[in-house]
Amino acid sequence: MAQDNSPNKTITMNQRRSRTKFTEDQLKILIKAFHQNPYPGYATKQRLALEINTDESRIQIWFQNRRARHQCQKKSEPDEDLESSQDQDHSEEEIQSREDRRCHTSYTSSQLHTLIEAFMNNPYPGIDTREQLAKEIGIPESRVQIWFQSRRSRFHVQRKREPDDQDSEQRQDQEQDL
DNA sequence: GCTAATCTTATCAACAACCTGTTGATAAGCCCATTAGC
Secondary structure, eight states: OOOOOOHHHHHHHHTOOOOOOOOHHHHHHHHHHHHHOSSOOHHHHHHHHHHTTSOHHHHHHHHHHHHHHHHHHHHHSTTOSHHHHHHTTOSHHHHHTOOOOOOOOOOOHHHHHHHHHHHHHOSSOOHHHHHHHHHHHTOOHHHHHHHHHHHHHHHHHHHHHHHHHHHHHHHHHHHHHO
16 A cells, blocks of 8 residues: 655654564474465464564564465466465365454553553654553553554544545535525 | 565454444555565
């Protein structure tokens, strides 16, 4: 999706998380797991994270990127290599057999207060800010990142709707005047 | 150039209050999302 060029974006760019460098052994394990199931549930991601000694959120991102690359590959070279042919059958059955999601995180009012305040200050916090917030409210950084994503999304939807709401209000006023 | 990190948007699903709205989690991205570190 197109991203805007707001000043906030610059803040994000400067504070990216440092790139994770997976070893060959780690990649072997991840690729094998991907062949078995490109949509692993939370339990599998946690197990993988433990196995290759990394964070579960990095496993999630790796699978997201892998799926994206894989989609491109499948389109450009259908029924080509072993990898593609092995993954041809993923689809409906696979979606049906998807593993459980992560448990719903519940935030306390004080945690939410801290997050909202931070959001108003900067809706695009970099890794340092997110980690600081995570530490402050005692929630994993990955959850803080997801919270900001959802918050921005709803904020954008709300802002898109606002002009419509104003229009309809104006129309109602005009109707009442008549 | 490859790919991890990040973004927006749409949708699913858990939860609080009791049928529906709110919001966290996840998936897709088609001029094959964009950005940026190695």
